Amino acid sequence: MTPSREKLLQLMDAALKAADPAVQIPRNLPTKPKGKTIVIGAGKASANMARAFEQAWDGDISGLVVTRYGHAVPCEKIEIVEASHPVPDAAGQKAAQRILDIVKSAGPDDLVVCMISGGGSALLALPGPGLTLEDKQAISKALLHSGATISEMNCVRKHLSAIKGGRLAAACAPARMVTYLVSDVPGDDPAIIASGPTVADPTTGQDALDIIRRYRIEIPLAATELLNNDIHETVKPGDKCFDGHEVIMLSRPQDSLEAAAKVARDLGINPVILGDAIEGEAREVAIVHAGIAHQVAHHGQPAARPCVLLSGGETTVTVRAKGGRGGRNSEFLLSLLIQFRDHEGFSALAIDTDGIDGSEDNAGAIIDPTSWQKAISAGIDLREYLANNDAYSAFAKIDDLLITGPTLTNVNDFRAILIE
Template sequence: MGAPQPGAFLRRLFDAALEAADPARAVPRFLPAQPPKGSGGRIVVVGAGKAAGAMARAVEDHWGHLPESELTGLVVTRYGHAVACQRIEVIEAAHPVPDQAGLDAARRILKMVQGLGPDDLVLCLISGGGSALLSLPAEGITLEEKQAVNKALLRSGAAIDEMNCLRKHLSAIKGGRLAAAAAPARVVSLLISDVPGDDPAVIASGPTVPDPTSFADALAILDKYGIDAPASVRAHLEAGAEETPKPGDPRLAGCETHLIARPQDSLEAAAALARQEGVTPVILGDSIEGEAREVAQVMAGIARQVARFGQPAASPCVLLSGGETTVTLRGQGRGGRNAEFLLALTVALESAPGQGAPGIYALACDTDGIDGSEDNAGAITGPGCLARAAAGGLDAKAMLADNDGYSFFSALNDLVVTGPTLTNVNDFRAILVTPEAAER
């Protein structure tokens, strides 16, 4: 398998991963029974996340025949991720730092589910990004104060479950509060997972599921990362009033939760395609976490093991993984976690400028199409990458130290740009080891 086939192969794997998480495919299989005819029951569709617009469209495609009096709704998604719907309103807001549009939408959603009866159905469409998009600060906390905490969390290197624990305890709608407000209506949540472990309580900070974490946990996270939170935020956490609904809360007794797309599903779809094309897939894990550059060092070691010893599989082999790495910002460069991972992997594989890593290619992308806050999904790398960079006056190690992976791969024209994919099952990484690597 020689160039340019490896790059095209890796892109096909990424496309297969995206297709497996397409809301148009995933939503219909999990739609619940509609309220019985004559019951007077209504369907209220609410939701938040980068896939919320596409999920709402999938609902309309199957339930659009219902009278307007029986089907209404509102979902909020990231700017640029909206999908035109006829019956369900789709609002765009900011991510990853919340804004006023998201706050206004969250307030409207909370109001929509209040006052419903046991014959009504709340269909909640949740996907990654929903935590920032569904932002309704707890009483006594301003949007600006919550924005400050959110920015500090993003810089801190905190894991997604830690971020969302803190977000839940600064919110009036997350951590099960949305479902509690909808009681006694039936609440059915359809979730597209973007978190390691697929925990519904972590996905978008779990607005419709019980929250096992506490105010004390949130305070500990604040202190662990040395986040200088506004006084009102710390006071709110220390007071610990009105805890989030816990497992066994009767207000959540009528709730159903369904995971309709997971990172593992996308990895398995990519693996199936790899087998069809004669390449042995090895799934390393769907929930890999840690500093992006440190994960890259480990992945480089595994790729070398394949090349040198044919373990855990002989070449041609593709190492597949998902999850969510983190980046502790130390520099001033541009780059999301996938660009950071890939630049660190390139440096690790090509130990000296110009030496190259024959036969090893890699792609790392975010399945939502946006790597961090940039306009790319991720990037792709291959043999001789550092030599090309050096010829263009780029210092890979210096750019890695400056967290500038985006600029590095942009200069080489190696960014992967998809635009919003309208889904989100977290990061997708594929490292292809060809027979050429084994022969060196």
């Protein structure tokens, strides 16, 4: 392994460690209730969060948490189930209904603790009135391929749901509620994370319809009727179900960027945090990042070499070709590699901090000055792979995939570009 790759992996490890919600939960325990304590939740980090709470809580607890397949961890008193992400399945629908049934038994002396992290939108798959699971699956696929931002996708999802958009909080009333959050969205808005099942939602069905039309997404007639139905609106700010509700943000993308920046300084590298809320087409965001890297290399701005550019947020991919493999971070890095070509001073990695980039088995990819030459030696036309949204296959051929396995957290994308 080259020294530049070793440095990048140290930054990645620091970013992931800072995002571990299990470290923060014991420091943020709620007061004990007179009655029972129920733990519920959904997301890629939710099982890890539930285990941390169970281990730190002094008292009886019970509950149910749903996480992505492969992301479960053992708990003694909290049931952990797995379901599909990013496209929902019947297991997620069943789990969502069970969670609703559980919290409806909570009374005013009880405490409901909700573990929410990215991925919860797909995992809490309870279709709204008149919709089927098949409808939700088709709409989810269309949204994922459309190029819509995470906030736009989740706006649509919550208005077509029977549990998201504050509806889970309404079901928990009159119990006291605490929501633990791991943010995977630009801006860390609790109403967007996992489509905000336990927090107030200011958006409307018309907002969701505008997004559907903007991206020319076809939806069933029943979905259009539901979005036009004022009776099915999400739970708005000021609703009594939120009285006394405590929301605790455990981990944010910015925390990971700052942790990586500290390690960079310890290594004698000048860190520049470009932002924790960067959005846009992955391949185009890469072009902008490459331009900044060239400015560092040629002019020492905004920092002198050695320098690392750090950024987070959530890019998007508009799928242009069928059959391609690869998530947004792999596509970002493939576009970046094409911009860098065989430049000797650039290395970079880009990952989804949950350990799964899109629907493949890689967290992302890592490149250094050898990557371009490996592609040439293998006879690979990287531009053709980018055109086909097939970044996974390209990096697999040059052995530059980055595979971490599930990290049990999720604070969105982490990108690091090293200029030496």
